[in-house]
Amino acid sequence: MAEGKPLEEFGEEIAQCVRCGACQAHCPVYLETGREGSVARGKIVLAAAVLAGEAELDERLREEIGLCLLCGSCVVKCPNKVPIDAIVAALRRRIADTHGLTSLAKGVAALTGSKPLLGTLVKGADLLAPLLFRKIPATSGLRLRFGPAALKDRSLPPLPDRDLFARVPEFLQGDPSQPTVGIFAGCALTYLYPQVGEILARLPHRLGCSVHLPRSQGCCGMPALSSGNGPLVASLAKANIGAFAGRDLDCILTACASCRGMLTGYAAETGQAPAAELVDIHVFLQRQGLVEQLAALPKWPHRFRVAYHDPCHLRTAGITREPRALLGALPQADFVEMEDAGLCCGLGGTFTAAHPDLSRAIGDRKLAGLRASGATVVASGCPGCILQLQDIVDRAGLAIKAVHTLELIQQALTESPA
């Protein structure tokens, strides 16, 4: 399996950038720093300079190339659709090749790369907050995302006793006339929010689907991609593609926007794609008629107000209407569109570990919209965003709870008005 397209082969894409500056309006990092090196255009000019031998991969260049959330916002808005996220990933691989992995990247490799995620508990993890992570296997990318610096004063959910694989069997038989789906849970929904992972697996079953939750699935590889570790991306992709192979699936469902983004990128990064279509859970539930089903439920007399935050990796994939349609149909809540719903939360995979202050400054841009919305609950479609959102509102002292859309759907389907 290929280990990612080298920088040299991006010459044509780099030449497509006309330096118009449109990326400045959409780059969460640039909006904070106001510096050209932070934004796509500046990084492309640097990539061109590296290829031309005019710039070295010195410390300053590595710093600028590190300042990217890989959110893809600039790519979507670029008039020429220059794939800057892929170019940054290629630059980071080149940096890793020539300078070796950073300590953070080595951590990613040690944790996400040793073997596919298994239920094995690894005690005494030496790298990161041992108490918090005692229950998370050393193979999880979560450990890197929330290293000691990022964890300082951060709001974190209480760590659940049982992970997703202890809660849901590998196969749930459904109605043979209904689709057979695979579940790619990802680290966060397996270990940090297994209750959401459980809804992701059980809700399609409730709708009649047969559900596969392969045990050999592992980290999606986003932290490895982000840290320039091409070989690790390749081996994780291979393991995950293998986990879903031979199961005759109609589609593979995800409820983590970043995992979905990463898995859909396997083909471009490694030349191989998972065996079935990757479908975000919101899109799937809408296809299955859940919007109508929710809308038909009697409205609760006392409803709370819910806003929605667009995860970058759903927004840039064009998935914005489906989550809103589901939230709008909830019987227990009134959906309200909040201003700047599409602004990045600032978490960005390992970005928050490498740049905790900048990550928070980016996240705090959500506050005005959250406050003005009057919502008491903010829903999203990515566990990373949910974790970051809760931290943002907690630090600001707002009485808002961040949840996954799936938790509200589950509530609507299983609870009655108090």
Added chain:
Amino acid sequence: MLAEHILQRLTEIVGPEHLATGTVDRITYSFDATQRQCLPDAVVHPGNTEEISRIVQLANEQRIPILPRGAGSGFTGGSLPICGGIVLVLTRMNRILEIDTDNLIAVVEPGVVTGRLQKEVERLGLFYPPDPASKDFSTLGGNIAECAGGPRCVKYGVTRDYVLGLTVVTPTGSVIRTGGRTMKNVVGYDLTRLFVGSEGTLGIVTQIILRLLPKPEARKTMLVAFATIDGAAQAVSAIIRGKIIPTTLEFMDGSAIDCVRRAAGLDLPLECRAVLIVEVDGDRALLADQARKVLDIIQPLGVLETRTAETAEESEAIWKVRRSVSPSLRALNPHKFNEDIVVPRSQVPAMIRALEALSTEYGVPIVNFGHAGDGNIHVNVMVDLHQPGMEDTVRRVLDDIFRITVELGGSVSGEHGIGTAKAPYIAMELDTPTLDAMRAVKRALDPNNIMNPGKIFPETVTANSPATSLPPAPAPDHG
């Protein structure tokens, strides 16, 4: 490279974190939206007027070029450090200092992004009309330096019509204040207007007082399809002659329509060879009447079809057609030369005919669209520079375009400025005494020629500038 003692003094003024002289920082401030690159010697991010004044004094004393820079999104090289020197990046100075709802003015720093100010004032029911296509990222300081325009300028005018007063650091480091907070002011020369559009060659704007308007209650968008480009061009003149000033009056010619049709699909009759997008705004009650008046005037001119948007989504769908032109051009040819000529509105039909003739004569596609309502046409000469002799052909086509523009009473640039890109053509439009008057102003304010040297006046463009030319790729919408 700058001498150590100069770097020492710069560090004292702005602090080490706001001064950079390494290769990476110099590369990331070596370009703008033209396809050229020139390395500066240093990049400085000043935080206030006082710091800028001290930096400029130092630069003037040491004869170091100073390049003010906002978003670096200009199309004519205005922020390119073609003589090296210090790039002064103004993005840190991005505060909206005041929105005065009693006097309808806003006071801002130059690094404020135009779209952000618009959003903030519109929350208060106010309106800042200039809307360059870059408004979501270009800065007000940059808009003032270039006197930016945009589609709404048909009705509302350009940036200069909204600038009431400026704080400027002159090329010798003095801090001067022009204009003020009043609607009327005839005290002394109108230096405000002198600085607007001066492309950073006369000083650095550090604070801006802007005039605001009440926000129009509603707007209505119409798309009109024509059988001929001539019909559409006539329609533009007819609307203006009919004493209606729409908010925007945008047009696309047949080749622009073909590009969109190929790229994105277009739900328009095949015989459609030109499109006008007309928008009117104002009190909701009056809009339907205004829209009908426009349609009545143009109906006899070969109209195939009209669509009037009833909802915001329908309006957005119409504008999407216009916005998809630029990205779709790349299918024609890899290299694009975009010029923003402007002619008197009555000459739009003649100019369009001349452009069609040039396209045929030289055998190169020329795609035209833009702000027909104010005579500002974005002319896109689409070529493949790899073809032998094409560079020369392009030069001749552009020469002809500018010559005809001036003959028709027009200007070689409506809203992008001269910079380095159009400096060779400035003498086509301005006679020697006029150019001399401009040079005299420049010399008086900038005796040592340190402020954005090498721009506007062709003779100051250094022949062997360190600029490296990149092949132009298709650029986005310049409107």
